[in-house]
Amino acid sequence: MIQVRDKDLDDDAFVELARQVRDVAREVGEQHGREITVIVNDRVEAARELGLDVHVGQGDMPASQVRELLGAEAIIGVSVSNAEQLEGVIAEGSADVVGIGPIWNTATKTDTDPAVGLEQLASLTTRAHEAGIVAVAIGGISIRNASEVAATGCDGICVVSAIAGSEDPATSATFLRREFVMNQPL
């Protein structure tokens, strides 16, 4: 899964970027016989225009409103940093996925709630699963700690710098995935 996240582009430029990512993901997905999901961060209108999925934060458009705009088929992700926020997401009943983080403090995003840590990630994941919500972890995750994150039972990891800041993004993605998958609980 790829997320298109940019805080600076104007709406037209963002739509153009997301369109390019969508089209490349389709082409590469077809070549490999699998679907590569593309999710848009924050910009619900862009997602609607391009038929993509959306991730929203606590201060963004509420998930219930996103659901009304994008329909039943869309994948909707919401950020959570603690149990109170997760209970809010569960009560709202519109999210498919929660992005739990930051697991550790990260230079990539500094305007965050306090770091979640591995213990709380495990308990938030358990609660999300009880509610039928997929739980992915984000923030400070790298090849060095992906195995510890996997051991919490969460469903996936999301990274920015570990891939986008790598000299060899494809190899970094491959190793991250391997490290996560090999250390998931049975």
Ligand SMILES: Cc1ncc(COP(=O)(O)OP(=O)(O)O)c(N)n1
């Ligand atoms: C999978 C995932 N989880 C959390 C976030 C953070 O989203 P948000 O809280 O909206 O913060 P910004 O990304 O907008 O800075 C995410 N993007 N993806």
Ligand SMILES: Cc1ncsc1CCOP(=O)(O)O
């Ligand atoms: C978008 C976001 N939300 C919580 S932490 C974060 C940034 C993650 O970046 P990195 O993988 O470089 O720590």
